[in-house]
Amino acid sequence: MAVTSTTATSVADICRSARRAARELAQIDTARKDAALAGIARALIERTEEILAANALDMEAGREAGLGDALLDRLALDAVRIAQIAGAVQDIVALPDPVGETIEGRRLPNGLDIRRVRVPLGVVAVVYEARPNVTIDATALCVKSGNAIVLRGSSTAAHSNAALAQIAARAAVAAGLPEGCIGLVAGGGHEELAQLARQNDTVDLIIPRGGEGLKAALREVATVPVIYAASGNCHVYVDASADLDRAQAIVLNAKTQRPGVCNAAETLLVHDDIVPDLLPDLLRALGEQGVLVRADKRAWKLAEVMTPEELAVGEPLGVVMELATEEDWATEYLAPTLAIGVVDSVEDAIEHISRYGSGHSEAILTCDTDAARAFQLGVDAACVYVNASTRFTDGGELGMGAEIGNSTQKLHARGPIGLRELCTYKYLVTGDGHVRD
Amino acid sequence: MAVTSTTATSVADICRSARRAARELAQIDTARKDAALAGIARALIERTEEILAANALDMEAGREAGLGDALLDRLALDAVRIAQIAGAVQDIVALPDPVGETIEGRRLPNGLDIRRVRVPLGVVAVVYEARPNVTIDATALCVKSGNAIVLRGSSTAAHSNAALAQIAARAAVAAGLPEGCIGLVAGGGHEELAQLARQNDTVDLIIPRGGEGLKAALREVATVPVIYAASGNCHVYVDASADLDRAQAIVLNAKTQRPGVCNAAETLLVHDDIVPDLLPDLLRALGEQGVLVRADKRAWKLAEVMTPEELAVGEPLGVVMELATEEDWATEYLAPTLAIGVVDSVEDAIEHISRYGSGHSEAILTCDTDAARAFQLGVDAACVYVNASTRFTDGGELGMGAEIGNSTQKLHARGPIGLRELCTYKYLVTGDGHVRD
Numbered sequence: 120m121a122v123t124s125t126t127a128t129s130v131a132d133i134c135r136s137a138r139r140a141a142r143e144l145a146q147i148d149t150a151r152k153d154a155a156l157a158g159i160a161r162a163l164i165e166r167t168e169e170i171l172a173a174n175a176l177d178m179e180a181g182r183e184a185g186l187g188d189a190l191l192d193r194l195a196l197d198a199v200r201i202a203q204i205a206g207a208v209q210d211i212v213a214l215p216d217p218v219g220e221t222i223e224g225r226r227l228p229n230g231l232d233i234r235r236v237r238v239p240l241g242v243v244a245v246v247y248e249a250r251p252n253v254t255i256d257a258t259a260l261c262v263k264s265g266n267a268i269v270l271r272g273s274s275t276a277a278h279s280n281a282a283l284a285q286i287a288a289r290a291a292v293a294a295g296l297p298e299g300c301i302g303l304v305a306g307g308g309h310e311e312l313a314q315l316a317r318q319n320d321t322v323d324l325i326i327p328r329g330g331e332g333l334k335a336a337l338r339e340v341a342t343v344p345v346i347y348a349a350s351g352n353c354h355v356y357v358d359a360s361a362d363l364d365r366a367q368a369i370v371l372n373a374k375t376q377r378p379g380v381c382n383a384a385e386t387l388l389v390h391d392d393i394v395p396d397l398l399p400d401l402l403r404a405l406g407e408q409g410v411l412v413r414a415d416k417r418a419w420k421l422a423e424v425m426t427p428e429e430l431a432v433g434e435p436l437g438v439v440m441e442l443a444t445e446e447d448w449a450t451e452y453l454a455p456t457l458a459i460g461v462v463d464s465v466e467d468a469i470e471h472i473s474r475y476g477s478g479h480s481e482a483i484l485t486c487d488t489d490a491a492r493a494f495q496l497g498v499d500a501a502c503v504y505v506n507a508s509t510r511f512t513d514g515g516e517l518g519m520g521a522e523i524g525n526s527t528q529k530l531h532a533r534g535p536i537g538l539r540e541l542c543t544y545k546y547l548v549t550g551d552g553h554v555r556d
Numbered sequence: 557m558a559v560t561s562t563t564a565t566s567v568a569d570i571c572r573s574a575r576r577a578a579r580e581l582a583q584i585d586t587a588r589k590d591a592a593l594a595g596i597a598r599a600l601i602e603r604t605e606e607i608l609a610a611n612a613l614d615m616e617a618g619r620e621a622g623l624g625d626a627l628l629d630r631l632a633l634d635a636v637r638i639a640q641i642a643g644a645v646q647d648i649v650a651l652p653d654p655v656g657e658t659i660e661g662r663r664l665p666n667g668l669d670i671r672r673v674r675v676p677l678g679v680v681a682v683v684y685e686a687r688p689n690v691t692i693d694a695t696a697l698c699v700k701s702g703n704a705i706v707l708r709g710s711s712t713a714a715h716s717n718a719a720l721a722q723i724a725a726r727a728a729v730a731a732g733l734p735e736g737c738i739g740l741v742a743g744g745g746h747e748e749l750a751q752l753a754r755q756n757d758t759v760d761l762i763i764p765r766g767g768e769g770l771k772a773a774l775r776e777v778a779t780v781p782v783i784y785a786a787s788g789n790c791h792v793y794v795d796a797s798a799d800l801d802r803a804q805a806i807v808l809n810a811k812t813q814r815p816g817v818c819n820a821a822e823t824l825l826v827h828d829d830i831v832p833d834l835l836p837d838l839l840r841a842l843g844e845q846g847v848l849v850r851a852d853k854r855a856w857k858l859a860e861v862m863t864p865e866e867l868a869v870g871e872p873l874g875v876v877m878e879l880a881t882e883e884d885w886a887t888e889y890l891a892p893t894l895a896i897g898v899v900d901s902v903e904d905a906i907e908h909i910s911r912y913g914s915g916h917s918e919a920i921l922t923c924d925t926d927a928a929r930a931f932q933l934g935v936d937a938a939c940v941y942v943n944a945s946t947r948f949t950d951g952g953e954l955g956m957g958a959e960i961g962n963s964t965q966k967l968h969a970r971g972p973i974g975l976r977e978l979c980t981y982k983y984l985v986t987g988d989g990h991v992r993d
Binding site for chain 1: 581582653662664665668670675677678756760761775776779781799802805806808809810813894910928932933934936937938939940941942943944945947948952953954955958965966967968970980981982983984985986987988989990991992
């Protein structure tokens with residue numbers, strides 16, 4: 120069995136098992152992987168009762184341990200959520216298989232044919248916090264990309280994760296995938312994390328999905344390569360030449376469409392020239408959406424255009440405004456709060472973003488081609504937008520299919536980590552007796 | 557000045573300087589970078605005396621410290637070697653600039669235009685051992701790919717490295733590159749290495765060029781991403797169907813053309829069926845080249861075809877043969893020694909390579925398409941060859957231009973690390989007011 124407790128099977132044994140499975144998995148064709156995914160989706164639906172029973176144990180323990188409502192909600196499963204998880208697996212069946220894709224190829228002057236071809240990484244470890252759906256989401260992406268997976272969830276979701284991983288592993292093996300291709304490290308302690316993070320001989324990559332605490336813990340102990348999916352302190356910069364209607368629509372979308380996610384905007388930068396034209400209407404609209412504004416002194420100058428009545432109520436233009444502090448520029452609110460700063464040029468906007476941004480998603484709204492070009496050249500981030508909302512930074516939206524995370528580091532994968540990013544490549548070189556001079 | 561001692565400038569300061577320079581460097585066009593490279597090459601020639609004087613100090617200290625001849629030779633510079641170093645810089649001028657290349661792009665169903673474009677990593681740190689030429693080779697590759705570089709050489713070559721880095725930094729700045737784009741950490745101690753390896757805010761990648769000790773030291777302390785260029789335990793497998801003449805030529809080339817490099821073959825695997833046809837002539841040829849053979853018992857069966865005279869001299873077929881032990885399969889000799897094992901099938905060869913190979917370069921020699929396909933699918937290595945020598949795994953040979961190392965890890969770069977591999981990418985997304993539903 121792929122899913123066992125650490126008392127019976129050590130972290131190293133689970134990883135070795137996964138390594139053996141990975142060798143076989145790398146050569147399995149798309150049809151068989153897709154059949155396994157379909158089998159996993161089916162098994163999740165068929166065994167919903169079993170999953171809910173396991174989840175009830177976690178929920179009960181969570182309540183006893185005094186978990187907050189938000190955490191309990193993230194932990195909770197019901198039939199609808201399980202159906203959604205199964206649906207997401209089915210969606211991955213429909214995605215193209217990245218394995219075997221020729222990335223580039225040519226004939227060298229000496230006649231050698233060289234092709235760079237995508238192949239699975241091998242063994243991917245995913246360490247994650249409360250959400251049990253990650254168990255299946257991550258597993259499905261790894262199966263499709265031909266990787267064995269080692270899961271290490273949190274102890275809070277131990278029963279749910281064990282049930283889900285066991286169902287997935289059984290369905291995968293029943294469909295002809297190798298034993299051990301889906302492994303779960305039972306025990307959510309630091310000791311297991313540290314062991315997993317040092318299995319250099321068997322694990323090719325660790326992807327953490329969780330808060331800063333988890334990432335900091337990993338950074339201290341990991342010798343296996345890790346892709347850190349950092350937070351998103353995203354900016355929208357409205358240039359002097361921007362179309363005002365578009366700008367308002369995009370700012371509202373970037374801030375309010377889903378404020379709790381990493382690609383939501385946290386700071387609005389406005390060119391000084393258009394403060395009086397843009398901000399009053401925009402602030403009214405933000406106020407209607409219940410957004411709290413933390414504005415710098417220069418943004419407050421729009422008070423000049425306000426009526427005495429508006430000023431008197433302390434909520435000018437119907438929006439709650441407070442004076443921004445240095446801390447605001449560095450804060451990822453993940454909430455309906457927006458920092459607003461005024462800048463004098465696109466260069467100042469780039470400078471601000473370079474200083475405070477986290478390299479996730481940055482947008483310029485402009486009708487000026489030079490400003491657009493300067494921004495796309497000068498801003499160092501995974502996704503740089505011209506006249507579009509930052510909310511598009513998402514594997515699904517960008518046409519890459521599902522994603523296992525969103526990387527803000529520069530090595531290997533930047534931006535959404537989809538099926539291709541779960542792969543490496545090898546050079547296939549073919550000759551007819553070629554030797555080197 | 558970019559080049560100062562750690563007593564005056566801390567490792568963190570050098571890295572911060574490099575980070576500032578990197579922002580500017582990322583946007584500098586190809587012509588200016590090429591002019592800087594040409595200036596560096598010129599300055600190296602013009603200031604040869606100065607470099608030789610610095611090198612003489614290192615050589616003297618090295619002799620006093622009792623360095624061996626091989627190490628002293630790696631440390632030594634002369635006018636010819638300096639001209640070669642300058643010539644290598646000129647060669648990099650001729651390579652295409654990877655920055656700005658569109659890797660892929662398309663229009664999404666909602667009309668957003670998305671392009672994935674190559675951009676510099678930012679700040680690359682290179683830590684290396686005795687060879688002072690690495691100072692310039694690595695610098696030139698980083699300049700061309702728009703990266704700032706932080707160099708940390710060994711104390712053995714401190715004077716040579718300081719002279720070379722200073723000359724390069726001055727020439728770069730004179731050609732209009734930003735101050736700080738070429739930084740050298742003076743002091744080759746573990747303390748500086750540990751500091752450098754933890755500059756997560758300013759350094760994007762560390763590339764070690766040196767022995768296993770250096771890599772092990774880095775692995776323990778690094779929090780910055782590292783690409784490890786592991787050793788090459790490379791195999792040539794001669795299949796039952798191989799063309800014997802080609803096979804002999806390729807084995808000789810892979811083993812003897814330059815035995816001390818990572819892409820030289822260390823183990824020959826021979827299909828049982830062709831042992832009597834292949835080995836006697838091949839062994840004679842290896843013997844003529846002075847290769848020591850460590851063969852398994854099954855390879856010794858070729859003794860059946862030897863004459864009593866050949867056996868009597870203890871050097872059958874003119875080659876010195878010894879019985880291979882388990883250790884031989886795992887050894888990267890980097891010397892004119894070849895392990896020979898006999899296998900029963902391509903599957904057995906793949907299994908052997910999977911167990912002992914280091915994922916560098918592996919070759920099958922065969923006329924059988926099924927065997928070729930099975931080998932290329934089943935062997936997990938950076939370069940997998942059919943009917944060609946493993947010696948082609950080299951950025952120059954594979955058409956990528958110069959390389960800064962050869963990666964055997966799977967993340968980011970596998971195989972030769974050239975200009976492209978010193979880059980990351982960003983997504984440039986352009987709309988006309990796009991918001992997410």
